[in-house]
Amino acid sequence: EKAPELQAISVGSRRIAFTGATPNDIGSDKLEEYVRKGFKFCDGRAVYECVNSPERCLWYAAPYWYVGPTKDLGKAQGWLCCHDDAPCPEHVREKWRVGHGQQMIDAPDIKCIPVGAIHVMVAGDTPNSLNSDKLGEFIRQVGRAINNRPVYSQVGNDERMLWYAGGYWYLGRKAEMGKPQGWMCVRDPAPAPELVQQIWRVGDGHSLHDAINVKCAAIGARCIEVLGITPNGLHKDKMGEFQMLAAQEVNGKPVYEKEPSTMPMVWASNGYWYVGKRDELGKQAGWMQVRDSASLPENITGTWQVWNQADGKWMAAEGVKVLAVGNAQVNVSGVTPAACNMHTDKLGDFVRLKGQEVNGTALYRRKDSDVRLWQASGNWYIGPASKAGKMAGWWRCRDGARIPEQVKGCWEVGDGKEWHRAEHVRCTEFVMPRLMLKGGTPDDRHQDKLGTYLLCEGELVNDRTCYAQHGNPSRMCWFLTPYWYVGKREEKGLGQGWLQARSLAHHPEQIASVWSVWRSADKKWVQAPDVKVQ
Incomplete structure (x- = not known):
């Protein structure tokens, strides 16, 4: 027809x-x-x-x-x-x-x-681990371009950059930015690095070697939620919250696993996104699918389908959607303007209401009160539950971030007549205030460096939280891409210490890789697989 x-x-x-x-x-x-x-x-x-x-x-x-x-x-x-x-x-x-x-x-x-995603991740194995320490997470510098392409700096080490020059994408030193040189490169005119289709190459100072396992993928929220209504409740149990796996990609896009179960996963393959079994990871198979080439699942606009085993066919599930949900708890606090402190009591800790959303973003409730936190038309608001989803509230912040802990704009508080800027009010994700580093080390080496570590409130090292040992604050835990270290306070922020773990985790309790301890006798790192962070 x-x-x-x-x-x-x-x-x-x-x-x-x-x-x-x-x-x-x-x-x-x-x-x-x-x-x-x-x-x-x-x-x-x-x-x-x-x-x-x-x-x-x-x-x-x-x-x-x-x-x-x-x-x-x-x-x-x-x-x-x-x-x-x-x-x-x-x-x-x-x-x-x-x-x-x-x-x-x-x-x-x-x-x-x-432009592409704000955050991208360059990850994968390089030949003989050549320049593998240069891989990691990069953030786009908003409003800046070189050679008509966006520019990126590495999270945790802004001396490393990602840029475009002469038909190639380069990963190299900040001093080389814009030039046709770097530790790694890929010949591809893609408008953003996560759209690159060609093979990355890594240099050894003399020649370039193919790094077929290195990929660049977009990074969105570290936690997403698949929610909504499916026909006859099919595969409703496969939905819920999924955590992004740090420094991992499948088919050039991030991959997610469900908590607390490890069976359902979310991944992309050949123009589709899937929710399926772990042993089907990366394949064109699953319980749920959507035809959409979005770089991130929270950007999906297509209609999801669920597999009906009884009828042997896919069924449309128009009520299913994916939200970027971030941390389960955030804190909004700070010094309020002297001219208006009447709504200071509305700030505090907010808990995400799982399974609920307004205007396509997560909804939060303040602990022990009926106050809500939500987004509406590019603004975040704090107000009464009756106003949730509307452009009204006691507090507001003009920022289009999908999750509140990524808000960079200035919060404002209203007095009924006008809005007052609150420059020092911030929204931050909940961070564990106390960590336990425990387990056996080879020959009990540096065993005394384990124990309880306390959060250094308000202090960041290379864009990550840092911690000091309880009872001996001269010992600290910090991040320098792509490792977490335990070492001396005077070494804080440097790439050295008594213990290290290669991980891009945002907090130590998220580290899934093996820790190693430094053996000074023969000057090498020795794996300590029993060491864990709790």
């Missing part, structure tokens, strides 16, 4: 970012990141929504691309415009213009580039 109304449309990258500067910073606050809005189009072009301000959009109204208020979507007007009929904004070649009073002026420095 003919379908004359169907048409194929080029949609380009899912996420784009504006870089550069406007004359005298006019309208520079509109130069943010925008994400494609599902299947919404204007004049045969995709529509994009501002990540941090959903009330702003990017659209095409022939013959211009516009950035303007969402209420003006489709109209030939906006704060910025560009006379170019490119199918996607990242392909625009003409100059952007910015509104100044009653006229539009040229802004030649503005560029629109495709």
Whole structure:
């Protein structure tokens, strides 16, 4: 049957970012990141929504691309415009213009580039472990680009960078950034490193060697939740919370396992995401599937299906969705403005309400009270339960982060008439205040370095929490990519110590790899498989 109304449309990258500067910073606050809005189009072009301000959009109204208020979507007007009929904004070649009073002026420095995930992970085995210590987690530097590609710095060691130059992606020193050199490279013009399809190569100072097991994958929330209603409750028991496995990828994308059970897992394969058995990991098989090439499961927009064994067919499960849920508990606290401290009692510890969501994000309840924490239209709010999901509350923070502990914006508190900035209020994830490092070491070496370690509150080392031994604070535990160390306080932050464990875990209790102890007699690390963190 003919379908004359169907048409194929080029949609380009899912996420784009504006870089550069406007004359005298006019309208520079509109130069943010925008994400494609599902299947919404204007004049045969995709529509994009501002990540941090959903009330702003990017659209095409022939013959211009516009950035303007969402209420003006489709109209030939906006704060910025560009006379170019490119199918996607990242392909625009003409100059952007910015509104100044009653006229539009040229802004030649503005560029629109495709970008990927905020966090990526470069992981895998290298030949003879060559430069394997350079692998790890990288964070995109928002608003910055080199050679029309985003730039990344390594989490825990910002002297290591990831960039694009001359047809290659490079992993190298900060001092080399932008140059065609580094410890590792891959020849691939992908707009973001997690989209690379070619083989990475690693250098030994003289030549390059194929590193076929090295992959770059996007990283989202460390915890996701698969929730919703399935037909006749099929495979409802396979849903729930899943933890991302640190420094692991399958088919170039992150993989997740369910807690407390280790059977159900979430992975991607050949354009699909699956929920299935551990022994099917990486295959095109499972109890649940969705046809969607999203880099992260929380970005999935397709319709999930569940397998009906009785009828031998897949059944649509339109009510199923995946949320980025982050930590089970967060804390919002800090010094409030002197002009307004009437709602300080609304801050504190918030617990995530499992299985519940509003506006596609998790919902939180303050301990021992009816106060809620939620997101609405690019803002996080703290308010009464009756307002949950609405753009109203005692506190707010303009930030499009999907989980509250990733919020970087400034919190504000209202007095009924106006909002007051609370620069020192922060939302942080719950961290274990006390750890126990226990187990036997070879020949009891450094056994006295084990024991109880207490959290150093408010102190970060290489973007990770650190700990001091109870009763002997001169001994500490800290992170330096890609290892966790136990060593002397004066060595804090350095790549040395009495014990080490190779792990990108965000907290020591998440370490799953084997610890090693330093044997100074023959100057080498010896594995201590019985050592664990509890």
